[in-house]
Structures are given as C-alpha cells and as structure tokens.
Amino acid sequence: MDRLVCVDLLDLPERLREHEHRGWRGEGYRRALDEAAAVLRGFSPRVEISDDEPGIFFMDVSGLQSLYKSASQWAAALSGALVAAGHEHRIAVGFSRFGVYAVVKNQPSAISHQPSAGPNPNSKLPIVFRSPAAERAAALRVRLARFPLPPDALEALKRLRVVTVGDLLALPADDLLARYDDEVYRFHRFASGERDLPLSPQRPEEEISEIIEVDPPDDNAMRLLFMLKQAMPSLYERVAKRHKVAAGVALELSFGQSAKLYTVVRLARPSRDEGVLMDLIRLRLDTLELPDLVREIRATLIPAAEEPEQLLLVDRPARDPAAAERALARLRTEFGDHAVVRARLRERHLPEHRFVWEPVARVAPAQPVPAGLAGTLVRRLYASPLEVSSCQLPVASRQSPVATHDSRLQPSAPVLVPTAFLGGPYRLSGGWWRRPVERDYYFVETRRGEVLWVFYDRVRRRWFLHGRVE
C-alpha cells in the first residue's frame, strides 16, 4: 500500500486567520495546525504540513497494509475521524504529490458534519486511484482556475485557450518564466514532476504520559480521581522542563479484554494550575458511564506554550473573560466538545446549510452592527424538519392554495390548510450532484396565530415544518 495522500481541510484556513495578523502568526496558529495534524497522525506517522497553502497536508501510507485491507478502507477511516473532529475536508489517495493535490483541488464538494444532523449526505467519498496512469489522466484534466495562481496570469492563459493542467504542461517551462509570473513557472515545474520532492514529515514531540495501574480494578470516580492526582506532579514537571504548560489531558481508560474508553479534557487556557485541570477531570469522570471496572489509566498531558498576559493600559472590561472561558471549559467537559459553539454563516442555499455550529473556546469581544430603524423577525429553526402530520396543524380543505399543490400525497397523510397564506412558494434546491433536494418553502399562518415556515419536499412528496417565526 505505497500511496501518497493529500488532505485539504477547508475550514482550517479560516480558523488559522484568527491567529494571524499582517503576516505575524500567534501561538494559536501553530496550535490549531498541530491539532489538525494530530488527527492525521492517528492514521500515519508521516504527515507533512504544507507551508505554501494552509489547510493542505500530505501523508505517506506505506506499510499500513497489515492494519487496513485497502487504501479505500484507510481513507474512509481517516475521513470518519476528520468528520468527528469537525473538519470539512477533501481527500485523494494516489501516487504522486501533484496528482493527489490536483485531484483534491478539483473535488466539487467537501465531506462535512453537522453535530446534530450527522454526516452530510450530499458529500463525496475520498477519491482513491488504483494506478498512476489514472491519477495522471485525472490531474491533467483539472482546470487551472482551481489552483491559487495569479488572476492576471490565469486570464492571459485563458485567452490563449490554456485552461487545464494538460494545456499548461504542453507549453515550454522557460517561455512561461519569460512571459508570466514566477508562480506560473513554479506551478509548471510542480505539475511536471520536477519538484516532486520526497515527503518531509514533521516529527511530533514525545508524549508526556503516565500509566496508572488500578489494582484492584475499580469504577469509583472519586478513587480514580485521586489516583490521577498522584500522577499529576510528575506530568507537570515534565511539561515544565519543555518550558511549556498544560492545555489539557487525554485519558485512556482500559477495562478487561482490550476494551478501552478514550476521553480528552481541555482547559480554557493553557495553565500551570494543576487544580483547575483536576476539577475538570472530576466533572468528566462524573459524567462518564464506565462499562466495567477500570484496570489501567493512561494519562497524556497536552503541552502548549504559555500565553503571556497582556498588560492593559486602557480600562479593564467589567467582565473577566478568563472566568467566562473557565466556565465554558466546564460546560465542554460536562456536556461534550460540541456543546459550546458559535454560529458561522456560509454561502449555501438550503437553510440548514447556511450556517454551521463550530466549537468555541474563547470569548471574543463583540463587534455588532449598529441597529437599524426596523429589524426583522427571527425564525426558530428545527434541527430536523418535522413531518407536518406530527405537528397538529389544522387539517384539510381543497380550497387551500397549498393543498392543491399536493395531489400525490399518501391518503393517510394529513393535508395542510393554513388560515392565511403569507408567502411562497420559494423554491430551494441543491445536492444535484449526489442526492437532489428540491423544496418549495411557504410562510403560513394557523388559526391560532402561529406563523410557520413549512416546505414541500418535491422529491419525497411530503410536507415538513422547518421552523416558525417567533
């Protein structure tokens, strides 16, 4: 299974931008990059982080055939782990550095995940090539517009009908250097394989971990906590020797017969304070449902660089953001990492895809837009649209403008009859490349005065309640 892999984490550049200002990269930048690389290292020890393009990673999967039956199985497992880590991603498994990179850039959709809704059904699976020839053919077909090349050069090449990688490679490299940007020349060399350098994986630091044997086996949270407490001084000492502090701890609880439970507890901010971490571990142990008696605990401290406190020359805010972040860390520990989130808007068509909940660790100062003269009413959106039949909506009359639309419904399903019709149909469609979605949205008012946001799913031929105006 000697294959090269390219992984594109689409959400990462935006996360990294939060830690970058005019070329200066903060500690958070490296940490976000390392966290993403750590997920990938769970599937191959050889991971190269691209310096040129944030979000792009190259991996070598040679020697993993005893663990995975095929490259496809390996890629599917990696994709599952990235989905669980909340990364929107694209994966290509092939033979050459440029080949997999080009194919990844050409993938139209990413594999993503909404914590509440499960994996996105409209997403594509990782692409796995069986032969170098197939990979090369696919790479040559990729349009140049997919790559981060200078727009002027792209425009000039397009006028000459040079639109794909294959078209570009037909041109002599030296002439490109004379006529266009340096970047076009370097891209040509990359695509032709002249810059196909061997993988240069970053070596991860040695883990700071302790193994605690629980003898006799126990499942009492308080006793397990005290065993962990005894191991903490040694872990903190080792992390201090690296001139770092703890950002959290990964716990691996082993029960008999190779059953294991893995959980990670993260601090709001990296800290030397052992007590804060112990408090979060206590909360996590309280919420864990242990299937059996614990026989062994492996505690691995997550190191991070200490963040210097910035001296404030202006007035301090009345609220302590560090206290707020500690409270959020406690909630994450108690309810899971996806419990504390913020909404990020996206340019999509379907309402449930127009935003994504992303985990949040820091409390950012707000920059709201000044309020206008008149705002708009807000809709409540249901995570999963409810079938109208289960919503106690008023039933049936053929005079309704909505009901006439719905002649092919099953006889058993109730038909929607609003007392007032407030807007629609507004057709939204998407996912045509995989599983088509076609919905007609309406605003309707019930006789109780509720304004509901319903849609008719033209593919499934059913009515759903997606939200209400509140």
Place this chain on the structure above:
Amino acid sequence: MVSAVPLLKDEIARRGLRIAGAALAEPATRRFELAAIQGRIVELSAGTSSAALTAALVLVGEAQRKGETAAWLTARGASFFPPDAAALGIDLAALVVVRVPEAQDVARAADRLARSGGFGMVVLDLGATPATDNRQPTTSRVPVPLLSRLGALAQRHNMAVVFLTKGDAAGSLGSLVSLRAEVVRRRAKSGRFAVSVEVVKDKRAGPGWRHVEVFYGPAGLR
C-alpha cells in the same frame, strides 16, 4: 402607583363611575431595554402569536453594543436561525451558544455560566423544543433552588438572566421571577409587524407597562 391601576379600575367599576382622563385607560409606555433587566430574572412568555425569540435577540444585540458578553443556552432540537440573528446586527462570532442534550440541562448550564460572573446576559431558551415535545411544562425544567441561586447570581454580577418560556401565567416560572412579560406579535401595515412587550409583572416598576417596536418579516414573508 402603576401597580394600583387594576385595583382602582375595579373600585371605579364597582361604584359605577367613569374614568375622566386617559392615564388609567392605557398602559404606560417604557423602554424594554438592557438597563431595565440587569441584575434580574426576566421571563418572556410566548403565546402562539409571539415574538419572544426576536425580543430576546434584540436584547442580546443591545448587550453586545454595550460591551457585554452574552450567552444563549438551548436544547439541541432547535435554535434561532443564525442568518436572521445576524440581520438584527448581532455579532455571531461573539455570541456563545450552549447546546445541551435536554431542556432540563439548560438551567444547570446557565448556573455554571452565572457563577463565573463573566457574562452580562444569559438567555435560557426553554421554548426551543419542537412542537411535538410540548407536553412537559417549562416550570418543571427549572428547579426552584436553582432559580433562586440564579436570581442571587444575577444580582451579584449585575447580569440579566432571561428565560424564554411558552404559555400563559399558569405556566410561569413563579414568584422568583423579577419581571415577566408577554411578547405579542401583531400584523401592521405594509408587511410589517408590531411587536409588543407587555409587562404583566415587574417587582421594581410595577406591572402594566409595555414597549412596542416595529419589525419586518424575514425575507419572503409578506
């Protein structure tokens, strides 16, 4: 004394008299704003034609504009529609949303946030469950000792604790609520809606006052 209005009205009716001026006939108008709810437990009740969600998000926007940190706590089944909240001027990147598995966990999570003193406003959206799950009254989701603790923390940290509940006075959270308002939405002219926050209980200023604002419907609602 605005709180005496209902009693006076009853007395006037009992004696067969008429009210000479308009002062007692119309509820007083006041601004329903952050300053009026800081340090208090506030309950916004939603009937069927309500706009409590909008009213609460308007307060969140005001809190953000005043430099306060706001958090929104809700069950996972439903939430406000973030593009609509952004249209109200809210900075979504700075609005912490806590999504807990069950509605019963909302108040417990709010307690954790309130203890920190790091938040200026906490909204507990108890009306978030989908329509099929309306059997359980909202009151049962907030134990009285927890509500009492939240009240004390709100006062100590000058924090607004806003509950969004469903139903009428019978389904209210009870006597520990400092201000209770019903948010009513009425259709106005030209595709607009008048949202009226009608205060039915106010331990500071007395009940009977209201605040009215005009809103447009979301895109497509006419």
